[in-house]
Amino acid sequence: MKEDQSVSSMVSADFDSRLAPDAAAQPGGVLRRRGLCSAIVGREVNVEGAVALLGVAIAWQIASYFSPPILFPPLQKIVAAIVEIFRNPVALQAIGITYVRILVSLFGAFGLATVFGIAAGIHQRFERTLVPLIELMQGIPAVCWIIFAVLWFRNMEVRIAFVIVVTTLPSFFYQARDGVRDISAELWDMVRSWRPSLSQLVRILVLPALLPALLTAWRVNLGSGTRVTIMAELLGGISGIGQQLRMAQEFFRMDRAIAWTFVLVVFVVVTSAALSVIESKLLAWNRSRSASNG
Amino acid sequence: MDDIAISFRNVGKTFAGRGAVVAVDDLTFDVRCGEYVCIVGRTGCGKSTTFGLLLGLQRPSRGSVRTFGSDPFARFDDLRGKIGCVFQSDRLLPWRSAIDNVRVPIEIIGVDERRLQQSPAQWLDRLGLRGFENAYPHELSGGMRQRVAIARALASDPSALLADEAFGHLDEVTGGKLREDFRRLAKEGGKTVLHVTHSIDEAIALGDRILVFGQPGHVAAEFAVQRVTDAAVRDQLRESIFRAIGDSDRRGAGDRAAGRAAA
Numbered sequence: 001m002k003e004d005q006s007v008s009s010m011v012s013a014d015f016d017s018r019l020a021p022d023a024a025a026q027p028g029g030v031l032r033r034r035g036l037c038s039a040i041v042g043r044e045v046n047v048e049g050a051v052a053l054l055g056v057a058i059a060w061q062i063a064s065y066f067s068p069p070i071l072f073p074p075l076q077k078i079v080a081a082i083v084e085i086f087r088n089p090v091a092l093q094a095i096g097i098t099y100v101r102i103l104v105s106l107f108g109a110f111g112l113a114t115v116f117g118i119a120a121g122i123h124q125r126f127e128r129t130l131v132p133l134i135e136l137m138q139g140i141p142a143v144c145w146i147i148f149a150v151l152w153f154r155n156m157e158v159r160i161a162f163v164i165v166v167t168t169l170p171s172f173f174y175q176a177r178d179g180v181r182d183i184s185a186e187l188w189d190m191v192r193s194w195r196p197s198l199s200q201l202v203r204i205l206v207l208p209a210l211l212p213a214l215l216t217a218w219r220v221n222l223g224s225g226t227r228v229t230i231m232a233e234l235l236g237g238i239s240g241i242g243q244q245l246r247m248a249q250e251f252f253r254m255d256r257a258i259a260w261t262f263v264l265v266v267f268v269v270v271t272s273a274a275l276s277v278i279e280s281k282l283l284a285w286n287r288s289r290s291a292s293n294g
Numbered sequence: 295m296d297d298i299a300i301s302f303r304n305v306g307k308t309f310a311g312r313g314a315v316v317a318v319d320d321l322t323f324d325v326r327c328g329e330y331v332c333i334v335g336r337t338g339c340g341k342s343t344t345f346g347l348l349l350g351l352q353r354p355s356r357g358s359v360r361t362f363g364s365d366p367f368a369r370f371d372d373l374r375g376k377i378g379c380v381f382q383s384d385r386l387l388p389w390r391s392a393i394d395n396v397r398v399p400i401e402i403i404g405v406d407e408r409r410l411q412q413s414p415a416q417w418l419d420r421l422g423l424r425g426f427e428n429a430y431p432h433e434l435s436g437g438m439r440q441r442v443a444i445a446r447a448l449a450s451d452p453s454a455l456l457a458d459e460a461f462g463h464l465d466e467v468t469g470g471k472l473r474e475d476f477r478r479l480a481k482e483g484g485k486t487v488l489h490v491t492h493s494i495d496e497a498i499a500l501g502d503r504i505l506v507f508g509q510p511g512h513v514a515a516e517f518a519v520q521r522v523t524d525a526a527v528r529d530q531l532r533e534s535i536f537r538a539i540g541d542s543d544r545r546g547a548g549d550r551a552a553g554r555a556a557a
Contacts, residue, residue, distance in 0.1 A: 190385040193349045194402040194450075195374040204398060208389045285389045285430045 073255035081259035091244065095263060098233065098240040101157070102225045105164035109221070113169045114214065117176020118206055127177065138170040142228050150236050160232045167228050168221040175217040179210035212286060215279050222271050226264060299362060299454055299486040300325040300348065306356035307343050307511070317343040318511030321357070327453075330480065330487040332501035334494055335539060340511020341490040345458050348488070349377065362453060375403040378447035378485075380476070382459035384439040386431040392418060392442045393427040399450040410451065417445035421475065437468035444476055448483070455480055457489040461496065473500060494535050498528060506535060508542030515542065 057075060064074040085091040116134075120127035145166050149159040183205065191205045233242020241260055248256035307318040318340040325331045333341055346352040347359050350366030350373065359365065364372040378399065386395045396414035400407060407413055412420070418427055421441040431439055440460065447455055457476070461469040477500050480487050491497050497504045501519050508514030515538035517531065 186381065186383060186385050187387065189346075189349075189351055190379065190381060191398070191402075192351060193377065193379045194399045195350075195371055196402045200402050204401065205387070208387070211389075283389075285432075 070252045070254055073258070077255045078258050078262075081253075081255040082262055085259055085263060094240050094244050095267075098229060098242070099267060101160050101240065102164065102222075102229050105161040105229075106168060106218070106221055106225050108161065109165040109168045109225075110172050110214070110218070112165070113172030114176045114210070117173045118180055118202065118210070120173070121177045121180025130173070134170050134173050137166055140166075142167045142224075142231065146228075146232050146235055149232070156236070156238060159236065160229060163228055163232050164225050168225050171220055171224075172214070172217045175213040176210055179213035180206060182213075183209045211282055215275060215283070218275055219272060222275070223268060226268055230264065297326050298324050298360075299327045299329070300488060301360040302344070302347075302357070303360075304357035305347065305354045305359055307340070307347060307352065308355045316510045318347070318354075321512050323505055323513050323516075325486055325488055327486050328484050330477065330489065330500060330502045332497035332504045333488065333490045333507055334492065334497050334504060334535065335507030335514075335542065336509065337492075339507040339509045339542075341507060342458065344507075344511055345379075345456060345490065348456065349379070375399070375405075375450050376453045378450065378452035378455045380440075380443050380447045380455065380457045380460040382462060384431070384436075384443040386439055386442055386446075388431050391428045391430055392423060392434065392445075395431070395442055396445045396449045398446060399452075403450050405450065410449070412449070412451075414445065414449050417449050418442070420479070421445050437464055437472065440464060440472060441475075444472070444479075448479060451483070452485070454486040454488070457487065457491075459490055459492065462492055469496075476500075494532050494539075497535070498531060504535060506538040506542055514538060 060072055061075050063072040069077065085095075116126075116130055120130050142163065145163045146159075149162045153159045153162060187205060187209075191201060196204060229240070230242040230245065233240040234246050235242075241264060245257055245260050248254075248260060301324050302321050305318055305321040306316070309315045309317060321340070321344065323331075333344070335341060343352065347354055348361060348366060350361075350370045353367045359367070361373055362376055366373055386392075387398065390398070393414050396417055397407070400410070400414065415427055418424065418441075421444060423438060423441055423445070426434060426438065431442070434442065444460075460476070461472050464472065473496060477487075487500075489497075489500060491500075498519055504517040504519060505513050506515040506517070515535075517535060517538075519531070520527070
């Protein structure tokens with residue numbers, strides 16, 4: 001025990017003097033805890049942007065005095081339509097349906113693409129097999145996939161899920177594959193020297209290393225998944241926000257169309273903020289590293 | 295024969311490709327259980343390839359490699375938990391805290407931490423890192439990170455330790471302290487150690503035996519190290535090893551057998 005203590009005292013010289021044990025014990029301590037609300041509104045206020053948005057609102061309101069409501073409905077009418085959406089159970093159901101569709105399909109695409117991407121990153125044969133298929137998938141425009149889905153599948157949910165999966169899978173795939181490729185050979189050898197099973201290798205090394213890239217892919221795909229879902233609902237849907245938008249168009253209700261668009265924007269902002277919260281929890285090591293390097 | 299922990303017999307390793315590269319050629323040596331053997335040699339003499347072969351990460355082109363009686367490549371899983379490694383760079387997982395990095399081999403081997411003689415926290419403590427258990431690698435200095443790597447190598451209580459230029463990139467004072475700690479902990483635990491180093495002084499300070507590698511990887515000379523404090527004797531040994539390294543490059547493959555010497 002004495003010897004151990006002497007070792008401790010002996011090595012204290014090589015400690016970085018800038019570090020205090022307490023600070024190191026709480027590596028994320030210097031970072032502000034981020035909740036969902038602060039992730040949404042905690043950004044620095046962009047005065048110029050706010051002024052620009054205010055300008056557009058004023059211009060819109062002025063235009064509403066000189067145009068029919070089908071072109072520029074007054075702001076109060078738009079606000080009333082938004083309030084109506086959040087009060088109406090049918091409208092709330094439409095929101096729920098669309099969001100469940102987006103999220104379930106994105107999780108499906110994420111799961112499939114991550115498995116394929118890891119396989120392609122590890123084995124060249126998998127990559128040579130999969131990449132041409134993914135490139136083909138990526139080259140086909142989303143609207144063509146919608147047409148294929150309408151012709152191939154009778155079930156509405158299957159159609160939408162199919163379209164979301166095929167349009168978002170490539171970016172998840174490439175992020176996963178490139179993430180695996182970016183893991184240094186040194187780390188591979190270090191972990192492999194302990195002789196892990198494949199599942200241990202994936203859990204201990206591959207997935208944590210991929211996490212930043214996969215979260216980035218989620219950000220990108222939330223937007224594209226939302227767009228594709230709305231398009232699919234708009235063209236052939238019998239439920240969801242897309243269908244509500246189509247009804248707004250058929251009844252020439254610009255106020256409702258804008259209100260539903262607002263709901264979509266809110267969804268993307270909220271889910272993006274939720275991702276930021278997840279990111280700040282799972283990637284605390286990365287954020288604090290950036291902070292210390294910065 | 296049971297006394298032999300690591301055995302290389304006429305091992306060759308050629309990397310195929312455009313212009314095949316012979317990294318190791320006719321490499322033969324043994325390391326007894328509990329022995330601390332250092333390998334010295336110039337850059338490119340196949341030291342890292344030897345490590346890859348020993349870990350079973352590469353398959354030998356010729357000859358046989360045995361670690362505790364098992365072929366590390368063909369029977370990869372047999373050696374799970376038996377070898378701990380300390381590399382030139384710390385190779386810590388950046389998303390894991392110091393203590394979670396130490397836990398990596400324990401998780402892989404699947405041992406209950408409570409059944410280990412020393413817990414990861416105790417290893418960190420023994421290596422002077424009390425209070426830094428939850429720090430991420432980027433929050434530690436180079437010396438501290440290397441200490442975590444040593445704790446990781448020792449945490450699963452392996453029978454053999456491999457060190458590849460483990461202290462080469464550290465400053466003299468930090469490296470010196472780490473060397474002492476590493477040797478002491480290895481000897482206390484009765485570990486078999488194979489330590490690759492560029493430093494002759496480090497090899498003399500740590501090894502029971504020193505193997506001088508020539509290019510391509512083969513044992514060009516061998517020195518037994520007496521634990522002497524006489525500076526003149528050590529200087530003489532240093533000079534002999536230095537000459538052996540120089541000779542190993544000039545001597546042809548046919549002269550290798552004659553190159554073996556004992557000091």
